[in-house]
Structure formats: C-alpha cells, structure tokens
Amino acid sequence: MSAGPIVLAVVLALVFLPLGVAKIAALPFMRRAAAHLGMTTGRYRVVGVLEVAGAAGLLLGPVSAPLGTAAAGGLALLTAAAAVVHLRRGDPPARALPAAVLLVAAGAYAWLCAAG
DSSP states (O other), X not given: OOHHHHHHHHHHHHHHHHHXXXXXXXXXXXHHHHHHTTOOHHHHHHHHHHHHXXXXXXXXXXXXXXXXXXHHHHHHHHHHHHHHHHHHTTOOHHHHHHHHHHHHHHHHHHHHHXXX
C-alpha cells in the first residue's frame, strides 16, 4: 500500500478515535449533541464504539486490506446516517457537511483498499 492511503487512514482515525471516545465517555458536549439529535446517551455510546472500532480497523488496513475496506465502509455508512439525522432534525445543511466530507473520505479509503 502506498503512502497516500496510509496517510488518509491515519487522518480518518485521528478524527474518529477522539470523537468515539468522547461519545463513549458521555462527555457533556456529546450528551448535548445526542439530545439535540434525539438519541439517548446509551445509543450515542454505541455510535462511539462503532467509531473507535472503525478507527482501529482503518489503522489495521495497511496490514489487512479487507479489514481496512470493511472499516472504511462501515464508517462511510455511519457518516451517511449522521448526515441524514442532522438534516431530519432540521439542522442547516452546513451542520451535515462534516459528516458528508467524512463519508467521501472514508469511501475513498475503502475504494483505495479494495483496489489494492
């Protein structure tokens, strides 16, 4: 695997890992975000676990391309759902933009891993 996908995996992991840990820890700003999105803290913790697992899978992608592909695909689905939830809650499209950007980045990494 070349340097580009590895850098992308590390950047994505550096985004998803702290967000996931903050959700699992139910930090105050994450509890407020969960309430805003109509989610319980428990459900938001599940999202955090998925984000941490996805970040770990991304970091293992250079060793196991199928794992990296699956992790990136899962994170792409998670971020797509996040964008939809933001829009359904009446947030302006700009609030869904970070999720959309992460969706594209995770999708690109999944494609790069699959293309191998």
